Amino acid sequence: MPLIAPFGDRPDCQVPMPPTRLRVLHLEDSEPDHDLVMFYLARGGIEADVLRVEDEAGLSEALEQDWDLILSDYNLPGYSGLSALAKVRALGKLVPFILVSGEIGEDIAVQAMRNGANDYLLKSNLARLAPAALLAIEANRTRIAKQHTDLALSRSRQQIRELAQHLQTSIEQERAAIAREIHDDVGGALTAVKFDLAWIARHANSPDIAEHVQQAMEALTMAHEASQRIMHNLRPAILEQGLVAALQWMAERFAKRTGIATEFRTSQEQMVLSAGVPLVAYRFAQEALTNVSKHAHASRVSVDLAQAGGVLSLEVSDNGQGLNDDDLAKARSFGIRGLHERAETVGGWVDISSGANGTTLILSVPLSGPENGFLDAFAPELTIDAVGTEGDPDDPTAWGIQ
Numbered sequence: 001m002p003l004i005a006p007f008g009d010r011p012d013c014q015v016p017m018p019p020t021r022l023r024v025l026h027l028e029d030s031e032p033d034h035d036l037v038m039f040y041l042a043r044g045g046i047e048a049d050v051l052r053v054e055d056e057a058g059l060s061e062a063l064e065q066d067w068d069l070i071l072s073d074y075n076l077p078g079y080s081g082l083s084a085l086a087k088v089r090a091l092g093k094l095v096p097f098i099l100v101s102g103e104i105g106e107d108i109a110v111q112a113m114r115n116g117a118n119d120y121l122l123k124s125n126l127a128r129l130a131p132a133a134l135l136a137i138e139a140n141r142t143r144i145a146k147q148h149t150d151l152a153l154s155r156s157r158q159q160i161r162e163l164a165q166h167l168q169t170s171i172e173q174e175r176a177a178i179a180r181e182i183h184d185d186v187g188g189a190l191t192a193v194k195f196d197l198a199w200i201a202r203h204a205n206s207p208d209i210a211e212h213v214q215q216a217m218e219a220l221t222m223a224h225e226a227s228q229r230i231m232h233n234l235r236p237a238i239l240e241q242g243l244v245a246a247l248q249w250m251a252e253r254f255a256k257r258t259g260i261a262t263e264f265r266t267s268q269e270q271m272v273l274s275a276g277v278p279l280v281a282y283r284f285a286q287e288a289l290t291n292v293s294k295h296a297h298a299s300r301v302s303v304d305l306a307q308a309g310g311v312l313s314l315e316v317s318d319n320g321q322g323l324n325d326d327d328l329a330k331a332r333s334f335g336i337r338g339l340h341e342r343a344e345t346v347g348g349w350v351d352i353s354s355g356a357n358g359t360t361l362i363l364s365v366p367l368s369g370p371e372n373g374f375l376d377a378f379a380p381e382l383t384i385d386a387v388g389t390e391g392d393p394d395d396p397t398a399w400g401i402q
């Protein structure tokens, strides 16, 4: 029995090139049958280094090496080609496996193919051996290449997902920092100017000066309101009063601003949510409502906040024109895509359903653990934490713990 040297390591990450000289493992107890297989391989133009093994022990030892092709007899003393196939596949080896047998019924052939054999041949028809071997090797190569591509693609998707989530968190941190600077620097300066204008007003000795002071005061009031508005958009202070209050306020403001009838419903007045969830829910509702005003042409929208089966769900539903897959695939539209990433930062997900009767977006976040869930209505004082009383006040994910 000729033994051949190991072929060498093949890094998993590389797709093997079609070999010029095949390394073939032949599981066969009959020497004449082995010679026949060798003959047909050579006749088909295949140059091969062939190792013959006769039983399970020989197979096990041979499988420590890499092979380009395994040919196996079906009937072996105390062993079978199907068991050999199972062993090869159980080891995670994708090497092409062809069953060669004197008598192989259709049911056995079907079972072999189902179990991962690449082909089956009758010993009486070995003229097909060489083409079948080359075909199996090529098909295997393509399959391995596809697996590598799939793996690379899924890794890259995962990286993009992680990057997107990281960006969402970074954006909130940046927003928090800008809001704080506006509050401290711009707010402080405006207050100082206001005091000085008040002083000038008190000491003004001409109507002209008083009038200018009055105009400056008005401009100052507008600047103050603008800074409040900007700060709120950057960091929704209303969340400090809890998600329920924030959504209520958002719905009312949306109705007033757009004229679209907006209903907010909730099953509970108070709830306790883990850090990060209220802000994710708030941004979800904000984006969904913005979309309604921008795209839906709706006359009605409802916002429902509920808890069922340990899952927080926030549903925004409109009666507008609906959306389709092409809308969601728009190259420059990142609103809804961003919602998926945001939801994932707190272990949640977003479902979309849409039709001629409108669009519904649902955010679901599992509330695991006793600290996550709706609080008992008899202990409402436990539910509201002011921002900054816990953890890092600049960490936007901590806002709105309620």
Ligand SMILES: Nc1ncnc2c1ncn2[C@@H]1O[C@H](COP(=O)(O)OP(=O)(O)O)[C@@H](O)[C@H]1O
Pocket (backbone or CB within 6 Å): 291, 292, 294, 295, 296, 297, 318, 320, 321, 322, 323, 327, 328, 330, 332, 333, 334, 335, 336, 337, 359
């Ligand atoms: N409520 C809605 N009703 C109808 N169409 C919508 C709705 N929400 C989103 N769409 C469609 O889906 C697209 C993608 O939305 P989105 O990801 O939020 O990006 P953007 O709002 O920036 O376009 C929108 O451009 C719009 O065509």
Ligand SMILES: [Mg+2]
Pocket (backbone or CB within 6 Å): 287, 290, 291, 335, 336
């Ligand atoms: Mg949008």
